[in-house]
Amino acid sequence: MIETVTRKRIEILADKALQRRxxxxxxxxxxxxxxxVPVTSGKGREGVWREESVMGTDKVLVLTIAAEDKAMALAEELAPMxxxxxxxxxxxxVQVIRGERF
Known part of the structure; x- marks a missing residue:
């Protein structure tokens, strides 16, 4: 039987220009x-938005998987943003195989 380990999957939606942060x-x-992952459109509290390269409002989804302590440290660091x-x-x-990799 394959053994799995619990980790945190984290998704951050941000403007493409700020993905490096x-x-x-x-x-x-x-x-x-x-x-x-590029994101082309969506809807939030302020309504529908679409990708807009000219205005610099393109969005991306940054995905990562981490142990809980690192996930919480990341959330703390990104909280002001x-x-x-x-x-x-x-x-x-999430359940992952080869948990030592995360």
């Missing part, structure tokens, strides 16, 4: 990896 924070915390820069951060428990 997120990935730098992930690296500083010592989380081993991240993935960036959530309101100030409009980032959205979510996290939940």
């Amino acid at each position: 997120v990935t730098d924070a992930i690296d500083r915390i010592g989380i081993t990896g991240w993935t960036i 959530l309101t100030h820069l409009g980032f959205v951060l979510s996290m939940w428990d």
